[in-house]
Amino acid sequence: xxxxxxxxxxxxxxxxxxxxxxxxxxxxxxxxxxxxxxxxxxxxxxxxxxxxxxxxxxxxxxxxxxxxxxxxxxxxxxxxxxxxxxxxxxxxxxxxxxxxxxxxxxxxxxxxxxxxxxxxxxxxxxxxxxxxxxxxxxxxxxxxxxxxxxxxxxxxxxxx
Numbered sequence: 001x002x003x004x005x006x007x008x009x010x011x012x013x014x015x016x017x018x019x020x021x022x023x024x025x026x027x028x029x030x031x032x033x034x035x036x037x038x039x040x041x042x043x044x045x046x047x048x049x050x051x052x053x054x055x056x057x058x059x060x061x062x063x064x065x066x067x068x069x070x071x072x073x074x075x076x077x078x079x080x081x082x083x084x085x086x087x088x089x090x091x092x093x094x095x096x097x098x099x100x101x102x103x104x105x106x107x108x109x110x111x112x113x114x115x116x117x118x119x120x121x122x123x124x125x126x127x128x129x130x131x132x133x134x135x136x137x138x139x140x141x142x143x144x145x146x147x148x149x150x151x152x153x154x155x156x157x158x159x160x
Contacts, residue, residue, distance in 0.1 A: 001034060001035070001036055002030075002033065002034060002035035002036070002062045002063060002144065002145060002148050003035070003036060003038045003060070003061040003062050003063070004027075004030055004035050004036065004037045004038065004039075004061055004062065004063045004064070004065060005037070005038060005039035005040070005041075005053075005057035005060070005061045005063075005064045005065070006023045006026050006027060006037050006039070006040045006041075006064075006065050006066075006067070007040075007041055007042075007043060007050070007053055007054075007057075007064065007065070007066045007067070008020045008022060008023040008040075008041070008042040008043070008066075008067050008068055008128075009042075009043055009044075009045050009050060009066055009067065009068035009069035009078050009128075010042060010043075010044070010045070010068050010069075010128065011044045011045050011075060013042045013068075014042050014043055014044040015044075020042055021130045022067040022068070022126070022128060022129065022130050022133045023040055023042070023067060025130050025133055025134060026065050026067060026126070026133060026137060027040070029134070029137050029138070029141065030141075032141065033141060033142070033144055033145050034145075035062075035063065035144070038060070038061055039057060039060070039061065041053065045068075045069050045075040045076065045077055045078070046077075047077040047080060047081045047084075050066075050069075050077065050078060050081035050082075051081045051084055051085050054066075054081065054082065054085050054118070054123060055085055055118070057121070058085075058118040058119050058121040058123065059119065059121075061121060062120070062121060062122065062148045062151070062152075063121065063122045063123075063124070063144060063148065064121055064122070064123045064124070065124050065126055065137075066078050066082070066123070066124070066125045066126060067126045067127065067128055067133055068127070068128035069125075069128065070111050070112050070113040070125050070126070070127055070128070071110060071111065071112065071127075071128075072110055072112070076112070078113075078125050079112040079113060079114045079125055082114050082116065082123055082125055083114055083116070085118055085123075086114075086116030086117060086118050086123060087116070087117055087118050087119070088116055088117045089114065089115070089116045090115045090116050090117060090122070090147075091114075091115070092115075093115035093124055093140055093143075094111075094113045094114050094115050094124075094125070096139050096140060097111070097113060097126075097136040097139050097140060098111055098113070100135065100136070100139045101132070101135060101136060104135065111127060112125075113125035113126065113127065113136075117151060120151045120152055121151070122144070122147055122148065122151060124140070
């Protein structure tokens with residue numbers, strides 16, 4: 001069983017002014033890889049709070065998926081917070097999401113999403129909209145179990 005924390009980053013969502021559809025969608029999609037959401041929170045777009053939660057959850061779960069705060073708006077700070085706390089980047093994940101996204105919209109290139117490791121946790125930034133979450137997560141979903149096996153120390157060959 002893969003354990004997951006989902007963090008929705010939204011000023012309006014954290015105040016109850018907007019319903020979060022992306023977080024529940026992530027939880028539903030993760031069922032296909034036998035992953036379970038152990039923690040789910042909606043936080044404002046505050047870098048210090050985001051960093052604190054990423055650090056906390058990196059000690060408790062295999063994967064942390066964020067949704068929201070990956071664009072160009074002044075309050076979009078999720079990638080900045082993520083970069084400050086990860087120990088190693090995993091750029092191929094964000095590259096794959098942007099590459100696939102550009103097949104649907106040229107705006108995908110504006111995503112600043114990052115992915116990386118902290119300890120034995122994988123942290124991945126997803127966009128905020130449910131449509132974009134579904135498109136991005138479906139690109140990487142099938143590699144997540146293998147990534148977690150490797151993070152946990154699996155030494156078997158990776159070749160298929």
